[in-house]
Amino acid sequence: MEINKYTICNSPIEKRSFQNQEIYIKRDDLLNPNFSGNKARKFYYYLMQDFPNIKKVISYGSNQSNAMYSLSVLAKIKGWEYEYYTDHIPLYLKENPIGNYKYALKNGMKLIVGREKPKRENIENSFTAFVEEGGRQQEAKVGIKMLAQEIKLWQQANRINSLNIFLPSGTGTTALFLQKFLLEMDSRFQSKVYTVPCVGDSNYLKLQFKELENNILKHPTIIKPKKKYHFGKLYKDSYEMWLRVKDELGVEFDLLYDPLGWLTLMENKQIFKNSTLYIHQGGLIGNESMLERYKRKFK
Numbered sequence: 655m656e657i658n659k660y661t662i663c664n665s666p667i668e669k670r671s672f673q674n675q676e677i678y679i680k681r682d683d684l685l686n687p688n689f690s691g692n693k694a695r696k697f698y699y700y701l702m703q704d705f706p707n708i709k710k711v712i713s714y715g716s717n718q719s720n721a722m723y724s725l726s727v728l729a730k731i732k733g734w735e736y737e738y739y740t741d742h743i744p745l746y747l748k749e750n751p752i753g754n755y756k757y758a759l760k761n762g763m764k765l766i767v768g769r770e771k772p773k774r775e776n777i778e779n780s781f782t783a784f785v786e787e788g789g790r791q792q793e794a795k796v797g798i799k800m801l802a803q804e805i806k807l808w809q810q811a812n813r814i815n816s817l818n819i820f821l822p823s824g825t826g827t828t829a830l831f832l833q834k835f836l837l838e839m840d841s842r843f844q845s846k847v848y849t850v851p852c853v854g855d856s857n858y859l860k861l862q863f864k865e866l867e868n869n870i871l872k873h874p875t876i877i878k879p880k881k882k883y884h885f886g887k888l889y890k891d892s893y894e895m896w897l898r899v900k901d902e903l904g905v906e907f908d909l910l911y912d913p914l915g916w917l918t919l920m921e922n923k924q925i926f927k928n929s930t931l932y933i934h935q936g937g938l939i940g941n942e943s944m945l946e947r948y949k950r951k952f953k
């Protein structure tokens with residue numbers, strides 16, 4: 655499917671049931687097969703506008719990041735060069751390309767390995783766009799505001815006066831802007847955003863929120879998981895939760911963030927006292943490499 659600013663809009667909201675709890679799912683994984691999830695929302699700013707002078711986009715982060723891949727799609731659509739800085743590529747991955755790494759290279763990404771990560775002030779000029787790791791920047795507001803509008807309109811149409819929203823966080827950009835914009839819209843319909851930190855702890859996530867929005871009244875509510883999970887590590891209970899969700903809902907979620915999302919949501923059933931909406935943030939291409947790692951670790 656061709657991607658343009660019109661094809662990235664209004665993903666469906668589906669009603670499902672999980673372990674006897676009714677739950678709605680916002681299917682941002684269905685925005686577009688190649689450009690989906692919260693990275694499509696965060697990079698919508700770049701997709702919807704023409705940037706006649708820009709020739710190149712530069713970003714940095716880990717070697718299997720969903721943002722890395724989504725930017726390769728964006729660069730291809732725009733006809734931009736794409737340089738991506740990462741600290742290392744394991745030999746195994748180099749010899750057996752898979753997942754986001756494989757498809758980003760196919761889209762023409764130029765990798766720069768082992769050098770110091772670039773800084774916005776040294777890079778950005780009228781020919782070069784600079785994107786922070788994971789798309790954590792103010793530009794993300796444009797697409798996440800659209801997400802908030804879609805949710806609010808759905809709430810109004812279905813007369814859901816009080817909605818609880820749940821999504822797992824990395825940088826926290828999606829959860830933060832979503833809560834902020836929902837609060838700034840029609841206040842007869844309330845929407846409260848809950849999130850779990852997947853990278854770092856609650857204090858790290860609070861700091862991330864503060865850097866993007868000073869007013870803490872507009873911050874999402876952070877819920878800690880009962881057990882400590884390290885980002886990117888493989889856990890049997892994570893995999894089992896992922897599988898259970900897939901079987902029971904018939905929806906595949908990402909294996910990096912969403913298992914902790916679902917585990918934490920199910921540890922906090924009080925959230926379900928209001929209608930509850932889980933945001934599917936995409937990331938399915940990353941499952942290719944995650945599944946392979948799980949297979950190698952647990953057989």
Ligand SMILES: *Cc1c(COP(=O)(O)O)cnc(C)c1O
Binds near residue numbers: 720824827937
């Ligand atoms: C990037 C990503 C996240 C984290 O999003 P933040 O806005 O950084 O909190 C969560 N889930 C998936 C599937 C992602 O790709």
